[in-house]
Every structure is written in structure tokens, then in C-alpha cells.
Amino acid sequence: MPVKVKPWLENTEGYQPRSYTRIRARLDLNESPYPPPERVVEAVAREAARGNRYPEQEQLQRLLELLSGYTGAAPEQIVVGLGGDMVLEKAFTLVLGPGGRAAYPWPSFSMYEVYTRQNGGEPATVELRPEGDRWKLDWPRFSETAERAQIAAIDNPNNPTGSLIVPGEDELAELLERLGKRGVLLILDEAYYEFSGVTYSGLTESYDNLLVVRTLSKAFSLAGLRIGYALAHPRLAGMLCSLMPPFLPRTSIAAAIAALEEPSYAEKVVEAIRGEREWLAAQLRRLPGVRVYSSHTNFLLVETRVDNVVDRLAERGVAVRRVPLGSNWLRVTVGTPAENRVLVEALAEVISSLE
Ligand SMILES: Cc1ncc(COP(=O)(O)O)c(C=O)c1O
Structure with missing residues (x-):
């Protein structure tokens, strides 16, 4: 018989490490995309x-x-x-x-x-x-x-x-x-x-x-x-x-x-991410049915009209995070310019495949 764990544990996700083998853009954990100095x-x-x-x-x-x-x-x-x-x-x-x-x-x-x-x-x-x-x-x-x-x-x-x-x-x-x-x-x-x-x-x-x-x-x-x-x-x-x-x-x-x-390194990271965040938000807002909330962080909250949007993006090699607001929502970390472009293209593809 399996160990009887506390009942709440069965419904709680917590943070588990996942595999990124087939992932081209790792934008799910609000990490910095830049390695330490x-x-x-x-x-x-x-x-x-x-x-x-x-x-x-x-x-x-x-x-x-x-x-x-x-x-x-x-x-x-x-x-x-x-x-x-x-x-x-x-x-x-x-x-x-x-x-x-x-x-x-x-x-x-x-x-x-x-x-x-x-x-x-x-x-x-x-x-x-x-x-x-x-x-x-x-x-x-x-x-x-x-x-x-x-x-x-x-x-x-x-x-x-x-x-x-x-x-x-x-x-x-x-x-x-x-x-x-x-x-x-x-x-x-x-x-x-x-x-x-x-x-x-x-x-x-x-x-x-x-x-x-x-x-x-x-x-x-x-x-x-x-x-x-x-x-x-x-x-x-x-x-x-x-x-x-x-x-x-x-x-x-x-x-x-x-x-x-060397705190100036973090300052440069913040400056780069803030700039990229605004670029990414503007690009995402151009996609049909997409709503992007303004952010004071290194991530964006995005509402789409696509059910299971996190899984659809994962199929295209983009890792973003589920949020409890619904399966058409996602949270995306601001990545490098190249990763952000991969995300925008993947979401555009997902949306147009459904139209
Ligand atoms: C609001 C908030 N608090 C705390 C943390 C914990 O971060 P860490 O344990 O890496 O310092 C996170 C990480 O994503 C967070 O989003």
C-alpha cells in the first residue's frame, strides 16, 4: 500500500524540476536568461x-x-x-x-x-x-x-x-x-x-x-x-x-x-530585460485575441483565446508557465531577444492554426 500522504499534497503542484530537452526557449521560471558574470x-x-x-x-x-x-x-x-x-x-x-x-x-x-x-x-x-x-x-x-x-x-x-x-x-x-x-x-x-x-x-x-x-x-x-x-x-x-x-x-x-x-552587472541585466519586456509586450499585443498586462517584473501575464495554450507552445519548443486563471492564460519570462522572437512566432503560429 502506498504511503498515505497528507491529502492536500495530492492537489498541490509545488515546483518540480522539469526536462528542457526539446525546449528552444526556456521562459517558464522567471530566471535571468543571462549567465552570471x-x-x-x-x-x-x-x-x-x-x-x-x-x-x-x-x-x-x-x-x-x-x-x-x-x-x-x-x-x-x-x-x-x-x-x-x-x-x-x-x-x-x-x-x-x-x-x-x-x-x-x-x-x-x-x-x-x-x-x-x-x-x-x-x-x-x-x-x-x-x-x-x-x-x-x-x-x-x-x-x-x-x-x-x-x-x-x-x-x-x-x-x-x-x-x-x-x-x-x-x-x-x-x-x-x-x-x-x-x-x-x-x-x-x-x-x-x-x-x-x-x-x-x-x-x-x-x-x-x-x-x-x-x-x-x-x-x-x-x-x-x-x-x-x-x-x-x-x-x-x-x-x-x-x-x-x-x-x-x-x-x-x-x-x-x-x-x-559587482552590482553593475545586475543593473545591466535589469536594463536589458526592461527594454526586451516592452518590445515583447508590444509584439504580443499585435496578435489577434491577445491581451498583455503591464509589468514591473521580468515576466508578463498574457491572456489568449487559445485553450491549453501552455501545452500548444510546449509542442513548439517554448516553455511558459501555467497560471490558475484558466488554460488560455500564460505567464512568460522575458528572455534573450532570440528567445522572445521564438515565443512570438510560436504563439502567432498557434493562433493562426486555430483560425
Ligand atoms: C514572488 C516570488 N517570491 C519568491 C520567489 C523565490 O525565488 P528564489 O527561491 O529563487 O529566491 C519567487 C520565484 O519565482 C517569486 O516569484
């Missing part, structure tokens, strides 16, 4: 040669100093993990127990549900609504829902819509105030910060119930090396730290150090 590759190779040793304290300290310089937060406000994912997972574990509620928008980053269920919690979602070419969060409704939860999470910009959904700093501060009175943790997921340019991380100094999550997976081209971090009040950062594993791979720490020593 040479200095990162060299640093990883150097550390691989020392792979018999656990990382030294000085290595992590150097990373914290660089992240402190990059973010403006003090080193004791920073917690580093294997991707933003691990930081998120531990944050949910920190506060959520069986029967507890987790408030977050729908749709949003799919792992929020996994981390909620994993802790025996219940999702309390608030639907985003399209308004013109962006998506909006009903802020008063979200605030009420969050007040009745143990944890609230907002991805800003939101994945998969690409929209900024926090109305502003004053509204966020007011929500933190209300949540603080009830001991509710708010996670503000700024995984796409480098593309949006919008951050509220400064509020972590005044609010010890705010955890801002960031990653080096996107703009810094390090998705495969798995470094993410949280910014929080030193009290909250300390509690989160106590749940983290004792060591991260020394190759990953070294990659992050080398990447942060």
Missing part, C-alpha cells in the same frame, strides 16, 4: 576546490556586509537562506500552526499555499481584480482578512500578474500597526525589487512584524545557486535565524559575494 563562475570554482570544509563564519559575515551595503539594512537585520523560498518557508514555520490562517492575494506566488498547508494552516485569500492593464488588491478587505490571520504575505510586485499591489507606504505602515497589535507577521515579498525599483524595507526599522524577502535569483542571475535573504527588525531576524540550517553551500555564498561585489 565570469568573476562569479571563478569564485564558485575556487570554493568547489574547498568543498571538504563547511563554510567559515567570515564567509557569511562578508556576505552580510555586502548585503547591508546593497540594501541599507544593518547586518543584524539580514537573514540569508537557500533562495527566497527557504526564507519564506521558515517564516511560515515561525508563526503558523495547525488551524492557523494565512492571508495572501489570489493569485500569488504558488509556494505560499504549500507553506501554509505544510504547517497545517488554512489559506485565507483575497482575489486580485484586473483594472485596465494592471491588477488591484482590495486593500481594506485584505487588511481585515490579515487581521484575522496569523500570517499575511504580499508579493509586490505580484507573481503572476506583474502588478504592484501595495497602494503606498502610509497604507502599509497603517496595516503593520493594526497587525502588530494582534501579533500578526506580514511578509512583503520583493523578489522582483530590482525590476520594480519599489521597496518598503525601510519600515523594518520601526515594525518588528515585517519581513521583507528578496532574492539574488532574478536580477543577479543566480537562480541555480540559490541565495535569497530577508530584511527584518533585529528581533525578528534573530528568531528567523534560529530556524535556519547551520550551513549554506560555500559555493553559493561565494557566488553571492562575487555577484554583490
Whole structure:
């Protein structure tokens, strides 16, 4: 008899590695299409040669100093993990127990549900609504829902819509105030910060119930090396730290150090992706029946009139991501100019084959 797993696991996709053997354009995971700079590759190779040793304290300290310089937060406000994912997972574990509620928008980053269920919690979602070419969060409704939860999470910009959904700093501060009175943790997921340019991380100094999550997976081209971090009040950062594993791979720490020593590389990646994103959005909007939402990220949310559009594109060698809005929707990562052209041509073919 197969092992009886928790029932929710049978309906949850999570993120599983997939094969890309027949894929010409890999545009499904919001990665950077550009490899990390040479200095990162060299640093990883150097550390691989020392792979018999656990990382030294000085290595992590150097990373914290660089992240402190990059973010403006003090080193004791920073917690580093294997991707933003691990930081998120531990944050949910920190506060959520069986029967507890987790408030977050729908749709949003799919792992929020996994981390909620994993802790025996219940999702309390608030639907985003399209308004013109962006998506909006009903802020008063979200605030009420969050007040009745143990944890609230907002991805800003939101994945998969690409929209900024926090109305502003004053509204966020007011929500933190209300949540603080009830001991509710708010996670503000700024995984796409480098593309949006919008951050509220400064509020972590005044609010010890705010955890801002960031990653080096996107703009810094390090998705495969798995470094993410949280910014929080030193009290909250300390509690989160106590749940983290004792060591991260020394190759990953070294990659992050080398990447942060040359932040101009990430700036160039962001500039290139923003330019390509606008080109891609304009090309896609020219196709019949296609609607493209405006984006503050490295991906676009696209609505088509084609059922199972993700499978139709995969048949043509283009990997894009399913979104829970329907089988005629897709989320596409902005790739290299060549990959973006492959996508536009493939979608044009799919659409014309149905007309
Ligand atoms: C909103 C959001 N948060 C967090 C992550 C986690 O990224 P990583 O674990 O690679 O840092 C992602 C990745 O796609 C994301 O879209």
C-alpha cells in the first residue's frame, strides 16, 4: 500500500524540476536568461576546490556586509537562506500552526499555499481584480482578512500578474500597526525589487512584524545557486535565524559575494530585460485575441483565446508557465531577444492554426 500522504499534497503542484530537452526557449521560471558574470563562475570554482570544509563564519559575515551595503539594512537585520523560498518557508514555520490562517492575494506566488498547508494552516485569500492593464488588491478587505490571520504575505510586485499591489507606504505602515497589535507577521515579498525599483524595507526599522524577502535569483542571475535573504527588525531576524540550517553551500555564498561585489552587472541585466519586456509586450499585443498586462517584473501575464495554450507552445519548443486563471492564460519570462522572437512566432503560429 502506498504511503498515505497528507491529502492536500495530492492537489498541490509545488515546483518540480522539469526536462528542457526539446525546449528552444526556456521562459517558464522567471530566471535571468543571462549567465552570471565570469568573476562569479571563478569564485564558485575556487570554493568547489574547498568543498571538504563547511563554510567559515567570515564567509557569511562578508556576505552580510555586502548585503547591508546593497540594501541599507544593518547586518543584524539580514537573514540569508537557500533562495527566497527557504526564507519564506521558515517564516511560515515561525508563526503558523495547525488551524492557523494565512492571508495572501489570489493569485500569488504558488509556494505560499504549500507553506501554509505544510504547517497545517488554512489559506485565507483575497482575489486580485484586473483594472485596465494592471491588477488591484482590495486593500481594506485584505487588511481585515490579515487581521484575522496569523500570517499575511504580499508579493509586490505580484507573481503572476506583474502588478504592484501595495497602494503606498502610509497604507502599509497603517496595516503593520493594526497587525502588530494582534501579533500578526506580514511578509512583503520583493523578489522582483530590482525590476520594480519599489521597496518598503525601510519600515523594518520601526515594525518588528515585517519581513521583507528578496532574492539574488532574478536580477543577479543566480537562480541555480540559490541565495535569497530577508530584511527584518533585529528581533525578528534573530528568531528567523534560529530556524535556519547551520550551513549554506560555500559555493553559493561565494557566488553571492562575487555577484554583490559587482552590482553593475545586475543593473545591466535589469536594463536589458526592461527594454526586451516592452518590445515583447508590444509584439504580443499585435496578435489577434491577445491581451498583455503591464509589468514591473521580468515576466508578463498574457491572456489568449487559445485553450491549453501552455501545452500548444510546449509542442513548439517554448516553455511558459501555467497560471490558475484558466488554460488560455500564460505567464512568460522575458528572455534573450532570440528567445522572445521564438515565443512570438510560436504563439502567432498557434493562433493562426486555430483560425
Ligand atoms: C514572488 C516570488 N517570491 C519568491 C520567489 C523565490 O525565488 P528564489 O527561491 O529563487 O529566491 C519567487 C520565484 O519565482 C517569486 O516569484
